[in-house]
Amino acid sequence: MQYKSRTDLDLASETQHSGNRSPSGFPLIKRSRLETLQANLGYRCNQACSHCHVAASPKRSESMDWQTMEWLLRFAAQHDIKLFDLTGGAPEMNEFFRDLVVAAREMGVGVIDRCNLTILSEPGQEDLARFLAKQQVEVVASLPCYQKENVDKQRGRGTFEASIAGLKSLNALGYGVPGSGLYLNLVYNPAGPSLPPSQDSLEAAYKTQLSSEFGIKFNQLFVMVNMPISRFEERIAANGQLGEYKTLLKNSFSSDNLDGVMCRSLISVDWRGYVYDCDFNQMLDMPLKHGDSERLHISALMAKDISGSAIQVDGHCFGCTAGQGSSCQGALVA
Numbered sequence: 001m002q003y004k005s006r007t008d009l010d011l012a013s014e015t016q017h018s019g020n021r022s023p024s025g026f027p028l029i030k031r032s033r034l035e036t037l038q039a040n041l042g043y044r045c046n047q048a049c050s051h052c053h054v055a056a057s058p059k060r061s062e063s064m065d066w067q068t069m070e071w072l073l074r075f076a077a078q079h080d081i082k083l084f085d086l087t088g089g090a091p092e093m094n095e096f097f098r099d100l101v102v103a104a105r106e107m108g109v110g111v112i113d114r115c116n117l118t119i120l121s122e123p124g125q126e127d128l129a130r131f132l133a134k135q136q137v138e139v140v141a142s143l144p145c146y147q148k149e150n151v152d153k154q155r156g157r158g159t160f161e162a163s164i165a166g167l168k169s170l171n172a173l174g175y176g177v178p179g180s181g182l183y184l185n186l187v188y189n190p191a192g193p194s195l196p197p198s199q200d201s202l203e204a205a206y207k208t209q210l211s212s213e214f215g216i217k218f219n220q221l222f223v224m225v226n227m228p229i230s231r232f233e234e235r236i237a238a239n240g241q242l243g244e245y246k247t248l249l250k251n252s253f254s255s256d257n258l259d260g261v262m263c264r265s266l267i268s269v270d271w272r273g274y275v276y277d278c279d280f281n282q283m284l285d286m287p288l289k290h291g292d293s294e295r296l297h298i299s300a301l302m303a304k305d306i307s308g309s310a311i312q313v314d315g316h317c318f319g320c321t322a323g324q325g326s327s328c329q330g331a332l333v334a
């Protein structure tokens with residue numbers, strides 16, 4: 001799929017959604033109905049990938065406590081939240097991960113586990129795949145390529161083989177198998193500062209390659225744009241590519257993506273319980289604004305309706321609206 005590149009002049013002349021813009025040039029947008037609570041359970045991870053926008057690693061110790069998780073559960077009940085989207089770091093490394101999943105499922109709330117696949121074979125996590133299947137947790141798993149060298153380069157040596165082993169163990173439990181009710185979706189992000197290819201054509205290539213070489217099945221491929229923040233920003237800045245990449249994202253702006261950006265229907269909660277419009281804003285320490293408070297804890301939002309409130313946007317938001325768009329559920333336009 002080809003995307004028409006847009007100049008700053010084109011951007012300025014667009015009228016839809018563009019009555020007001022932030023100083024970065026990104027349109028000012030507002031929340032709609034809240035459906036998903038995305039919780040970052042901590043920054044500890046068994047990997048330390050070069051593109052990681054949360055700079056997670058085995059050395060990080062930040063971790064959500066149970067008291068904060070209880071606030072998440074109360075908030076979900078109060079606001080009729082449909083979905084918990086659990087992320088990290090490796091969310092499964094949080095000691096209360098399983099308690100939170102069980103409690104959410106008992107309330108009828110769906111759960112997504114953003115799983116790096118290699119965690120499934122870490123010591124102490126051997127029964128993780130079975131636990132996820134039993135709780136009917138949707139697994140969204142990073143696999144930036146179907147070729148070993150590309151995956152190991154981005155995510156560390158040995159990652160590809162461990163990821164394939166993880167996918168096979170999930171398939172064996174029914175994940176990704178049509179009719180099983182167990183959803184296994186993969187995530188692709190480019191290795192460098194470029195836009196991802198068409199989600200549909202890349203999904204077809206992934207399905208063909210993973211099936212023929214390893215017998216692996218999965219439901220959908222989500223392609224995501226690398227955000228120019230945190231570790232990825234540092235890496236491309238060191239290579240002198242940051243300015244060019246930001247220009248690419250801005251010039252690839254498509255207003256068709258504005259209605260679907262994830263911050264319209266999601267809040268992101270950090271490991272301490274503070275609330276943001278999305279995970280990227282969390283990493284940039286741009287808290288959700290509601291009323292006069294500089295920073296809101298989830299406990300302070302309990303009785304508040306935030307639909308219609310302004311979303312904190314800045315230049316990084318062009319990463320969500322470039323080309324086919326990018327969100328936690330992949331591309332925004334077909």
Ligand code: SF4
Binds near residue numbers: 046051088
């Ligand atoms: S697996 Fe995910 S959370 Fe962990 S370092 Fe890699 S990108 Fe970051």
Ligand code: SF4
Binds near residue numbers: 262263311312314320
């Ligand atoms: S970066 Fe966050 S706030 Fe900006 S458009 Fe994307 S989801 Fe919304």
